[in-house]
Amino acid sequence: MPIIAPSILAADFANLQADVTMLNDSAADWIHVDVMDGVFVPNISFGLPVIKAIKKHAQKPLDVHLMIVQPERYLQAFKEAGADILTVHLEASTHLHRTIQEIKALGMQAGVAINPHTAISLLKDIVADIDLICLMSVNPGFGGQKFIENTFAKTSELASLLKVTNSKAKIEIDGGVNQANAPKLIAAGADVLVAGNFVFTAPKPKEVIQQLKSLA
Ligand code: DX5
Ligand code: ZN
Numbered sequence: 001m002p003i004i005a006p007s008i009l010a011a012d013f014a015n016l017q018a019d020v021t022m023l024n025d026s027a028a029d030w031i032h033v034d035v036m037d038g039v040f041v042p043n044i045s046f047g048l049p050v051i052k053a054i055k056k057h058a059q060k061p062l063d064v065h066l067m068i069v070q071p072e073r074y075l076q077a078f079k080e081a082g083a084d085i086l087t088v089h090l091e092a093s094t095h096l097h098r099t100i101q102e103i104k105a106l107g108m109q110a111g112v113a114i115n116p117h118t119a120i121s122l123l124k125d126i127v128a129d130i131d132l133i134c135l136m137s138v139n140p141g142f143g144g145q146k147f148i149e150n151t152f153a154k155t156s157e158l159a160s161l162l163k164v165t166n167s168k169a170k171i172e173i174d175g176g177v178n179q180a181n182a183p184k185l186i187a188a189g190a191d192v193l194v195a196g197n198f199v200f201t202a203p204k205p206k207e208v209i210q211q212l213k214s215l216a
Contacts, residue, residue, distance in 0.1 A: 001213060001214070002025065002182070002186050002190065002191065002192065002193050002212065002213065002215065003029040003030060003091035003140040003172075003191055003192040003193070004028050004029050004030075004192075004193055004195070004209055004212050004213050005028065005029065005030040005031065005032040005063050005172070005192055005193065005194045005195075006023055006028050006031065006032060006175075006194075006196070006199045006205075006209060007032040007033075007034055007143065007194050007195065007196035008020075008025075008031055008033055008034070008054065009032075009033075009034040009045060009143045009184055009196050010143045010196035010197045010199065010200035011145070011200055011213040012200075013046070015051075015094060016053065016054060017102070019059050019200070020057040020058050021057065022205060022206060022210075023058070023060060024057070024058065024059040024060065024151060024208065026099060026205070026206040026209045026210070027111050027206070027209050027210045028060060028213075029060065029061075029192075029213075030060055030061045030062070030063040030084075030192070031052065031054070031058055031060050031061070031062050031063065032063045032065060032196075033051055033062050033063065033064045033065065033176070034065050034067065034085075034143075034161050034196075035047060035051075035064060035065065035066050035068060035078075035143060036066065036067045036068070037069060037117065038066035038204075039068070039069050039139050039167065040067050040068050040069045040089065040091075040092050041067045041141035042141050043141045043142055048074075048077055048078070049081075051064065051078070051081040051082055051083070052081045052082060054082070055082025056119060056197075058082075061084035061085060062082050062083050062084050062085070062088070063067075063084070063085045063087070063132075063172075063192075063194075064078055064083040064084075064085065064086050064087065064192075065087045065134060065174065066086065066087060066088050066089070066092075067089065067092075067113075067141065068092065069092050070092070070093070071088040071089070071092055071093055071099065072088075072093060072095070072098070072099045072102065073181045074100070075102050075103055075106055076106060078108075078208065079106045079107065079108055083108055083117055084109065084124060085108060085109040085111055085131070085132060086103045086106075086108045086109070086110060086111065087110075087111030087112065087132060087134050087172075088103075088111070088112060088113070089112075089113045089114070089115070089140075090097045090112050090113065090114050090122060090123070090126075091114070091115055091118060096112065096126060097125075097126065097129065100112070100126065100129050100130055101129070104129075104158070109131035109132060110129070110130050110131050110132070111130060111131060111132030111133065111134055111172070112126060112130050112133055112134070113131070113133075113135075113136060113140075114133070114134070114135060114136060115136050115139065115140065116136055116137070116138070116139060116150065116151070120154055120157045120158050121161075122128050123158070123161065124161065124165070127161060127162060127165050127167040128165055128166075128167050128173060129153075130167075130169050131168075131169055131170065132169060132172055132192070132212050133158060133169050133170070133172065134172040134173075134174050134194075135151060135154055135155060135158065135171065135172065135173055135174070136174055136175055137151040137173050137175040137176055137177065137215070138174075138175030138176050139173070139175075140174075142195050143196040144180070144196070145175060145176055146176055147176030147177065147178070147181050147213070148175075148176070151173060151185070152181075152184055152185065152188050154211055155171060155173065155185055155188035155189050155190055156188045156189060156210045158171055158189065159171065159188065159189025162189075167191075168169055168170070170191040170192050171189055171190050171191050171192065172190070172191065172192035172193075172194060173185050173190045173192070173193055173194065174194040175194070177193050177194060177195045177198060177210060177212075178195070178198040178199075179208075179212065179215075182212055182215050183215050186215060193212055194197075195208075195209075195212060199212075
């Protein structure tokens with residue numbers, strides 16, 4: 001069964017506690033938390049104090065996706081805010097290997113995200129060291145965008161790379177995930193599905209989460 005990680009970016013920011021409580025009571029496995037700095041991506045979301053507030057109520061691991069430049073400057077701060085899994089972008093960290101080691105030394109699981117234009121082959125020398133690879137299936141920065149179809153091929157390519165390198169890293173798909181593309185993603189090798197708008201714009205979000213969870 002896939003790991004389902006609803007993205008809090010699509011929640012009601014004026015009533016985050018209610019949405020976190022809903023996720024606690026749902027079949028969701030993780031809570032996906034999107035941090036945007038307005039530099040790496042053309043949008044600003046929220047930062048450390050908001051994550052601390054979410055952590056107070058969350059009963060599920062926080063899967064924090066940093067869409068920020070020089071993420072290495074803030075690893076300890078995100079740990080203290082409550083991140084369980086910390087994902088940085090390959091395109092944003094010059095010394096990615098060191099960044100990964102530091103995330104793990106802080107006691108978090110380490111993830112690497114790649115943009116839609118970034119080749120899977122660039123992950124070859126890092127897959128053995130990481131717990132999660134986040135394949136962006138939209139250009140990061142906004143929720144509610146259209147899924148990029150090339151992600152199916154990239155997921156298969158990554159699954160093969162993990163097999164030959166004997167990596168246990170999980171494959172996470174982030175952006176535009178819905179009930180139509182999820183089965184094909186799981187078939188291609190996806191382990192974790194992030195879903196923002198598909199979950200939070202539904203009249204009954206918990207049912208949508210349960211449906212995603214029951215796929216495959
Ligand atoms: C996009 C974020 C995604 C986003 C997904 O930059 O990384 O996690 O919240 O939202 P949907 O599912 O609406 O595309
Ligand atoms: Zn994300």
